[in-house]
Amino acid sequence: MNAPVLEDQSAVPAPPTLRAVTRARVRGAYRRRIVASAILLLVAAAFVLSLMAGHTFYPAGDVLRVVLGEDVPGASFTVGTLRLPRAVLAVAAGFSFGIAGVTFQTMLRNPLASPDVIGITSGAGAAAAIAIVMFSLGGTEVSVVAIVAALAVALLVYTLAFRDGVAGTRLILIGIGIAALLDSVTSYVLSQAGEWDLQEAMRWLTGSLNGTTWQETAPAGFALLVLGPVLLHQARNLSALSLGDDTASALGVRVERTRLVVIVAAVGLIAFATAAAGPIAFVAFLSGPIAARLVGTGGSLLVPAGLVGALLVLCADFTGQYAFGTRFPVGIVTGVLGAPYLVYLIVRTNRAGGSL
Amino acid sequence: MTASHSLSTEDLTLGYGDRDVIEGLDLTLAAGRITVIVGANACGKSTLLRSMSRLLTPRTGRVVLDGKQVHRIPAKELARTLGLLPQSPVTPEGITVLDLVGRGRHPHQRAFSRWTQKDDAAVAAALEATRTTDLADRSVDELSGGQRQRVWIAMALAQQTDLLLLDEPTTFLDISHQIEVLDLLTDLNRTRGTTIVMVLHDLNLAARYADRLVALAAGRLHAAGTTGEVMTEETVRSVYGMESRVIDDPVSGKPLVLPIGRHHSAAADVPAGSPAGSG
Numbered sequence: 001m002n003a004p005v006l007e008d009q010s011a012v013p014a015p016p017t018l019r020a021v022t023r024a025r026v027r028g029a030y031r032r033r034i035v036a037s038a039i040l041l042l043v044a045a046a047f048v049l050s051l052m053a054g055h056t057f058y059p060a061g062d063v064l065r066v067v068l069g070e071d072v073p074g075a076s077f078t079v080g081t082l083r084l085p086r087a088v089l090a091v092a093a094g095f096s097f098g099i100a101g102v103t104f105q106t107m108l109r110n111p112l113a114s115p116d117v118i119g120i121t122s123g124a125g126a127a128a129a130i131a132i133v134m135f136s137l138g139g140t141e142v143s144v145v146a147i148v149a150a151l152a153v154a155l156l157v158y159t160l161a162f163r164d165g166v167a168g169t170r171l172i173l174i175g176i177g178i179a180a181l182l183d184s185v186t187s188y189v190l191s192q193a194g195e196w197d198l199q200e201a202m203r204w205l206t207g208s209l210n211g212t213t214w215q216e217t218a219p220a221g222f223a224l225l226v227l228g229p230v231l232l233h234q235a236r237n238l239s240a241l242s243l244g245d246d247t248a249s250a251l252g253v254r255v256e257r258t259r260l261v262v263i264v265a266a267v268g269l270i271a272f273a274t275a276a277a278g279p280i281a282f283v284a285f286l287s288g289p290i291a292a293r294l295v296g297t298g299g300s301l302l303v304p305a306g307l308v309g310a311l312l313v314l315c316a317d318f319t320g321q322y323a324f325g326t327r328f329p330v331g332i333v334t335g336v337l338g339a340p341y342l343v344y345l346i347v348r349t350n351r352a353g354g355s356l
Numbered sequence: 357m358t359a360s361h362s363l364s365t366e367d368l369t370l371g372y373g374d375r376d377v378i379e380g381l382d383l384t385l386a387a388g389r390i391t392v393i394v395g396a397n398a399c400g401k402s403t404l405l406r407s408m409s410r411l412l413t414p415r416t417g418r419v420v421l422d423g424k425q426v427h428r429i430p431a432k433e434l435a436r437t438l439g440l441l442p443q444s445p446v447t448p449e450g451i452t453v454l455d456l457v458g459r460g461r462h463p464h465q466r467a468f469s470r471w472t473q474k475d476d477a478a479v480a481a482a483l484e485a486t487r488t489t490d491l492a493d494r495s496v497d498e499l500s501g502g503q504r505q506r507v508w509i510a511m512a513l514a515q516q517t518d519l520l521l522l523d524e525p526t527t528f529l530d531i532s533h534q535i536e537v538l539d540l541l542t543d544l545n546r547t548r549g550t551t552i553v554m555v556l557h558d559l560n561l562a563a564r565y566a567d568r569l570v571a572l573a574a575g576r577l578h579a580a581g582t583t584g585e586v587m588t589e590e591t592v593r594s595v596y597g598m599e600s601r602v603i604d605d606p607v608s609g610k611p612l613v614l615p616i617g618r619h620h621s622a623a624a625d626v627p628a629g630s631p632a633g634s635g
Contacts, residue, residue: 247446
């Protein structure tokens with residue numbers, strides 16, 4: 001039989017093609033790594049800067065000594081108690097929002113399908129506000145309430161959108177409705193609170209890092225360390241899912257299982273971050289598209305989007321604290337950044353003849 | 357790679373909701389051949405393809421690949437033997453041709469495994485086979501319909517499966533691009549021995565390119581066999597409810613179906629007593 005001979009020939013590409021493919025692939029991977037490293041450096045720089053700078057400036061040496069546990073008069077309180085937990089939470093919450101946001105956007109194949117647009121963040125926020133304001137719960141209890149509520153909202157939106165499969169636009173519209181409903185629940189709860197604390201109210205309305213202590217930071221950081229790797233493990237399955245369920249399945253992805261694992265992990269990250277910092281507006285929504293612009297669409301966007309999220313929250317929080325006469329919570333700043341992009345996306349969807 | 361895989365269905369019943377789409381289908385697909393499935397709209401052609409690559413779980417009966425039930429074969433293992441190009445795959449915004457074709461390597465990779473030279477070779481070979489090498493850096497969004505279809509086929513080729521199922525690979529393409537795609541699949545079959553099973557709407561292209569034809573009517577097997585056996589005036593009548601003449605295609609020597617409608621059909625060509633003749 002001469003078939004095997006022919007077969008071998010066609011399976012082996014011409015050397016120039018192979019070289020071109022390898023070169024393009026290596027170049028793409030190299031570029032992604034360089035850009036991701038650059039964002040990582042920016043995150044590190046913003047982190048260190050937010051520890052050093054403020055109403056009082058502390059040199060890097062003092063900051064380092066505080067971080068290493070030495071007692072530095074003045075700096076120990078300002079840096080160790082006020083700034084450090086706040087900066088760590090900015091990174092943990094930002095990374096969580098970013099990675100969970102891009103997960104949803106990739107899985108549902110729509111940049112509008114971010115957890116802060118489709119009500120999941122609002123669910124976690126409303127639950128946390130109820131738990132804290134009405135039941136005076138704290139720490140881990142709030143996180144548990146938030147995660148249960150966020151999963152329930154995810155399930156509710158999914159169920160309401162389900163009719164012979166889930167259509168992206170239907171899910172998004174239902175999610176936006178649910179989000180509006182839950183946001184008004186949050187407003188109501190806050191208006192009923194006996195002692196009306198503006199800082200606390202802002203946290204649940206727009207997200208804020210003001211008054212952050214380790215009690216808030218620890219659960220969010222821990223959740224990221226556990227659930228982040230779960231998402232990273234699904235990165236390739238997630239990329240395959242963006243080609244459509246049928247194609248993904250034909251490529252050997254167990255679609256339903258992947259979706260379940262990914263939704264639970266991403267919703268968990270959103271819930272823990274929201275329980276700690278409130279629903280910081282639009283970070284989940286913005287990080288993925290920004291990361292895609294920076295690193296390209298060749299590889300997984302999970303880590304770049306997480307880094308962009310961390311950078312957004314660090315910078316927005318710093319800006320909100322010091323750039324204006326009054327201190328604005330971080331969510332106000334990210335809200336100002338995110339709202340125009342949301343409008344842009346909706347306008348573009350309409351122009352493209354989308355059914356939204 | 358060998359072309360000796362056997363794919364068959366045994367008493368297969370498939371459905372959505374409370375409706376059965378395919379009922380009690382027994383079918384063996386010839387290894388190393390091009391099989392084309394034809395039938396009227398909604399007769400279950402796509403449903404059948406979807407169940408063969410386990411996108412759809414059978415109500416009863418089973419799909420058997422090399423003696424094993426496909427729904428019991430681990431997902432990635434199956435995806436290394438059997439590929440499927442769905443009718444309307446989703447193109448992620450901004451993805452380049454090279455990246456899209458690279459996604460076809462998924463079943464050969466693990467969660468954190470590195471990209472290998474073997475992956476590159478498979479991608480390069482797929483680009484060459486589909487003549488899309490020059491498009492590698494382009495964004496898939498900006499390609500023409502024919503180019504885009506070739507790129508999707510390249511993705512399926514990068515998967516390096518011995519069996520390839522395609523659901524209407526020529527839809528939305530103009531005639532020259534349809535021929536181009538079908539020629540490409542024929543090359544693949546002849547040079548690598550890849551077993552090809554596809555759904556086609558155009559009976560004449562089906563007759564020309566198929567080694568074997570499967571005609572479905574209302575969820576049941578109407579006829580299966582060589583093109584000459586299956587593509588007859590009787591089959592066209594039973595499957596599509598339409599009169600026709602089947603003649604020899606002067607180009608290919610295969611059957612050529614000439615439909616007979618109410619207009620533009622010379623009276624002499626219309627069989628006596630047929631509904632079409634009375635109009």
